[in-house]
Amino acid sequence: MPSLQALYLHLIEEQPLAPYSGRTPDLNTLEMQVTDMREIKGQEQVKRALEVAAAGGHNALMVGPPGAGKTLLARALPGILPALSVDEALDVTRIYSVSDQLPEGTPLVRTRPFRAPHHTISHAGLVGGGNWPQPGEISLAHLGVLFLDEMVEFPPRVLEVMRQPLEDKTVTISRAQGSLTFPANFQLVGAMNPCPCGYYGDPLKACSCSAGTITRYQKRLSGPMLDRIDIHVEVPRVDYQKLSDERLGEPSATVRERVEAARALQRERFAEDEGVHQNADMGVEQVRKYCQLDEEGGALLKSAMSQMQLTARAYHRTLKLARTIADLAAAPQILSAHLAEALQYRARLETLL
Amino acid sequence: MPKIIIVGLPDAAVQESRERVQSAIKNSGLSFPRKHITVNLAPASVRKAGPVYDLPIALGILAASEQVPAEALEGALVLGELSLDGSVRHVRGVLPMAALAREEGFERLFVPAEDAGEAALIPI
Numbered sequence: 001m002p003s004l005q006a007l008y009l010h011l012i013e014e015q016p017l018a019p020y021s022g023r024t025p026d027l028n029t030l031e032m033q034v035t036d037m038r039e040i041k042g043q044e045q046v047k048r049a050l051e052v053a054a055a056g057g058h059n060a061l062m063v064g065p066p067g068a069g070k071t072l073l074a075r076a077l078p079g080i081l082p083a084l085s086v087d088e089a090l091d092v093t094r095i096y097s098v099s100d101q102l103p104e105g106t107p108l109v110r111t112r113p114f115r116a117p118h119h120t121i122s123h124a125g126l127v128g129g130g131n132w133p134q135p136g137e138i139s140l141a142h143l144g145v146l147f148l149d150e151m152v153e154f155p156p157r158v159l160e161v162m163r164q165p166l167e168d169k170t171v172t173i174s175r176a177q178g179s180l181t182f183p184a185n186f187q188l189v190g191a192m193n194p195c196p197c198g199y200y201g202d203p204l205k206a207c208s209c210s211a212g213t214i215t216r217y218q219k220r221l222s223g224p225m226l227d228r229i230d231i232h233v234e235v236p237r238v239d240y241q242k243l244s245d246e247r248l249g250e251p252s253a254t255v256r257e258r259v260e261a262a263r264a265l266q267r268e269r270f271a272e273d274e275g276v277h278q279n280a281d282m283g284v285e286q287v288r289k290y291c292q293l294d295e296e297g298g299a300l301l302k303s304a305m306s307q308m309q310l311t312a313r314a315y316h317r318t319l320k321l322a323r324t325i326a327d328l329a330a331a332p333q334i335l336s337a338h339l340a341e342a343l344q345y346r347a348r349l350e351t352l353l
Numbered sequence: 354m355p356k357i358i359i360v361g362l363p364d365a366a367v368q369e370s371r372e373r374v375q376s377a378i379k380n381s382g383l384s385f386p387r388k389h390i391t392v393n394l395a396p397a398s399v400r401k402a403g404p405v406y407d408l409p410i411a412l413g414i415l416a417a418s419e420q421v422p423a424e425a426l427e428g429a430l431v432l433g434e435l436s437l438d439g440s441v442r443h444v445r446g447v448l449p450m451a452a453l454a455r456e457e458g459f460e461r462l463f464v465p466a467e468d469a470g471e472a473a474l475i476p477i
Contacts, residue, residue: 005381011425020469100445107470
């Protein structure tokens with residue numbers, strides 16, 4: 001109703017108000033205005049890694065020199081994410097409604113959220129908080145992507161508060177008045193330089209940092225944080241030949257089709273598992289049930305476990321990642337080739353460069 | 354001495370709703386009762402925040418002063434911030450509240466015109 005007077009006239013039955021008859025938004029259309037992947041030259045291995053990340057909802061970290069295209073690649077990510085289902089769209093809209101961030105004229109959020117907070121964000125801004133708790137960026141990125149550009153520039157304390165929500169997929173904020181739980185099932189995507197000058201490991205430009213500075217720089221991401229990131233991928237500089245190549249790469253729409261197909265397999269698999277929608281959501285029980293390895297794969301994982309010193313969490317996360325790679329190939333069984341690709345993404349920061 | 358008191362753990366925005374409700378009622382061509390009024394927001398143990406209670410409070414006063422028949426409000430959930438001239442302004446969180454109204458079995462839901470699209474996402 002527009003005013004108190006209109007409501008009054010309705011209630012005394014003088015001038016009834018008509019129920020809302022406006023257009024209920026069409027739930028089937030999906031609008032997109034993001035960078036198309038075909039505009040990005042080269043970086044095929046990074047595109048593949050992002051495709052895997054999108055297909056299973058896995059966390060990813062891109063490391064590379066300045067100007068290699070990390071931010072651009074991340075901005076293309078929303079274009080290959082699968083569409084939101086109606087229930088998911090309502091879930092996301094609820095969060096945006098509560099924090100009053102619905103854009104005018106769009107009563108329903110139809111695209112997966114892509115949040116890219118600046119690194120000066122406070123921990124209350126990231127996980128939510130306040131005297132009267134409001135959802136933070138991780139909740140606003142629910143069912144979407146939280147992109148942290150220049151990830152090492154975020155204060156360690158701010159990053160570490162994300163550790164628990166990354167595992168639990170929800171965040172509980174307790175205040176004297178009571179506690180509130182917000183959903184926070186987001187996919188973390190980070191980008192960073194390998195060292196303060198940015199050129200460590202670059203084949204052309206020499207790095208001007210001392211060994212100590214590099215170690216200190218990389219140590220700003222804690223072990224537990226890195227352990228929660230399934231895909232570590234290097235974004236190298238693009239050479240002239242690739243940049244000047246007039247041919248366009250694969251369009252986002254084609255990649256998204258593959259992602260959707262992999263997601264369809266996952267939906268079918270988890271039809272009976274409450275609260276599990278994508279491979280990244282799997283608990284220990286589902287990993288045991290759905291991520292069986294053949295003999296060859298078992299042997300490969302065994303030797304990788306000892307060589308790469310994987311933690312128990314990394315073991316499970318690798319299996320989930322391998323499951324996604326197998327889904328992209330529409331393979332019912334995880335083969336050793338899928339596992340090998342998953343293990344390759346697991347390479348730690350130090351070994352990446 | 355006519356005055357209006359709001360109890361039930363209101364925050365500053367809820368306290369200020371006294372002024373908004375008073376002006377809005379007068380500017381809508383209705384009369385604001387010249388009596389001592391106590392508005393109780395129950396349950397009193399839950400903290401109330403935000404301007405969303407303006408319209409419900411105004412309607413409560415209109416019903417108590419018999420300008421609106423009380424049975425006209427039966428089974429209705431009302432949300433909205435009032436401006437001084439009596440128009441109803443946008444409030445946040447309409448979608449979750451509409452979902453709650455449905456769960457709790459309310460038959461009618463009155464929301465600000467601006468937020469109708471959001472509320473309409475929850476089928477009746």
